[in-house]
Amino acid sequence: MTAAKVPATPVIAEHRDDWLVCPDCGALQATEPLQQAQQLVCTNCDRVLNFGRGPWLDTTTALAVAALILFIGANAFTFFTLQLGSVTQPATILSGVGALMDREQWILAALVLVTIFLLPMLEVAALLYLLLPYRFNRRLPGQIFVLRWLERVQHWIMQDVFLLGVLVTTVKLGDSATVHLGPGMPLFFLLVGLLQAGYWVMDKQNLWNWLHASNCFSRDPNENLYDCDICKAMVGESIVMERGHCPRCNTRIHTRxxxxxxxxxxxxxxxxxxxxxxxxxxxxxxxxxxxxxxxxxxxxxxxxxxxxxxxxxxxxxxxxxxxxxxxxxxxxxxxxxxxxxxxxxxxxxxxxxxxxxxxxxxxxxxxxxxxxxxxxxxxxxxxxxxxxxxxxxxxxxxxxxxxxxxxxxxxxxxxxxxxNDPAEARVRTLAQLNTVNLTRE
Ligand SMILES: [Zn+2]
Ligand SMILES: [Zn+2]
Known part of the structure; x- marks a missing residue:
């Protein structure tokens, strides 16, 4: 006996600006366009889901260009020079990496190099690779990959932590020797601030929608929806089970x-x-x-x-x-x-x-x-x-x-x-959300 082949229902892909899945608790909820200084907060877990950003493209591009210049400056100049009697020792961003490599502490050297130099450098390059073409509406190869990488790697960019480390070091040393601050330090200080502000202001959802307009993939309005951790697309359960990957950014999607x-x-x-x-x-x-x-x-x-x-x-x-x-x-x-x-x-x-x-x-x-x-x-x-x-x-x-x-x-x-409490069930379907919207109006 041969099993009859059931044709798969085609995936319905659409653009839904008015719905969003909370990445922390999985609640699907209605959203509204936001004015500057307004916040959208998850009704279930209080997570800030989005906020009004104003003219984010101009701001982020300017910040990214400034960050590039500052990155070069902060690495070219000394951070501080330590003086003990007539002997001096200058320090740049990468001095610590060099010192660890001299002592064959390869793992530590790699960790420091990656978190304070390599990732920030790639972050600046990634921002420019996304933002400049966006201004001219030019799509370039690999932009989806670049934006996905940028979202994934954020926690591991530790320039702000390093900056605190530099401050601790100079105060500690200032107690027993003379510390002369170099131009690298204020440049780095600015760089850290601008890069963080740039990433914060950047409207990631807007960029995703530009790279791939559909953010909702489903076969049936009655199936549960899950969210993509990276691009926040809403993906129906049948597609998650079948493909396992987000149709928009190709990130692995798990129900859990x-x-x-x-x-x-x-x-x-x-x-x-x-x-x-x-x-x-x-x-x-x-x-x-x-x-x-x-x-x-x-x-x-x-x-x-x-x-x-x-x-x-x-x-x-x-x-x-x-x-x-x-x-x-x-x-x-x-x-x-x-x-x-x-x-x-x-x-x-x-x-x-x-x-x-x-x-x-x-x-x-x-x-x-x-x-x-x-x-x-x-x-x-x-x-x-x-x-x-x-x-x-x-x-x-x-x-x-x-x-x-x-x-x-x-x-x-x-x-x-x-x-224990069905009222708190969070995985909702588009059909359920439709009814919520209808009863609201
Ligand atoms: Zn939530
Ligand atoms: Zn995705």
Whole structure:
């Protein structure tokens, strides 16, 4: 007996400006055109979904062009010069990378190079590759890939964290030596501000709609809709099951991140294991007149406080000690709450998830401080800094906890709530939304 072939229903692709799926909780909701300074907030989880941007294209293009010039300037000039007696040591953005490579710390050197130089450089190039052709309505090959990459990589561009690291380093050094600020520092300061502002103002949805007008792909108005994490297209369940990829930007779409809890738990466990050597071993060695001092993360904070550098002590304490522990505790609680099928405190848990994602990268501060110190404090007998055994496990803790947060699927929080309270069910269909709209009018 042969099974009759059922022809697949063609995909209906359309442009829906008036509907949007919340990426954090999966609620499908009606949207409205926004005026400048207006915000659209998810009715279910309070996430800001969009905001009025005004003339974003002019602003972002100007910021991206300025960022290109600043990027060249900030890398060409010195950040600061350290003077001890008659000896001077200049530092540029990449000095720390060079110092790590000299010591054959390849993994750390690569991590610093990628997060403070390579990714920001590619970000500037990507912005220009998208914005300049958009002004002239010229589509170029690979733009969908470029925009997708830009959205994915945002968390890993850590110039702002590096800037904080530079400030901590100069204040720390200013206590015992003379620090002359170079022109690279203010240029870099501006660069960080302009790049962040540029990305923030850029209307990503508008660009996606320009690259591919359809943002809704469905076979049946009664099927559940899921959203693409990257381009925010709404994709019907049948297409998700069949293709697994977003028809607009080709990102993998999951109804839920596969094995989210297992992946998150494994990454949390690895972070906890590495957190022990990261705190037990010295993060750097300081040699002065044939005496060697070992500095762990904690003793570094104590030293700063002892020298009355309270503000810097608090910054390092919060970024290096409070943030990793807080992040791990919140992630453990989130995973446990899903496994225990907790139904309450959805908004609190959702806030925890967002906070974990936001604060994670700031722990990299200490890694940047140690690499900068290693680069500039090279005065032989008078004073010399070398990275310690804790630096690599500490950097690994930061990276692994960031990955743990990325692998946690926040929609799981709402799944349990929906089990007990059908009114909170969030995965809605276009047909249901139509009725909502009708009853509103
Ligand atoms: Zn939401
Ligand atoms: Zn997509």
């Amino acid at each position: 991140i596969p094995d989210s809890l297992q992946k998150t738990s494994a990454l949390i466990l690895a972070s906890i294991v590495l957190y022990i050597p990261a705190n037990l071993y010295p993060i750097m060695h300081y040699d002065e007149l044939a005496t060697s001092y070992n500095s762990t993360i904690w003793s570094g904070v104590v030293d700063l406080a002892a020298n009355d550098l309270w503000l810097i002590a608090i910054v390092v304490f919060v970024a290096s000690m409070v943030v990793p522990i807080l992040k791990l505790m919140m992630l453990i609680f989130l995973v446990w709450s899903i496994q225990a099928r907790m139904t309450g405190a959805t908004r609190l848990r959702f806030w925890m998830y967002r906070t974990t994602k936001f604060i994670g990268r700031w722990s990299m501060v200490d890694v940047y401080v140690v690499t900068l110190l290693t680069a500039v404090v090279q005065f032989g007998l008078i004073g010399q800094v070398e990275p310690g055994a804790a630096l690599l496990p500490f950097a690994a803790v930061v990276v692994l906890t960031m990955l743990a947060a990325e692998n946690f699927d926040p929609r799981l929080i709402w799944d349990n709530a929906a089990e």
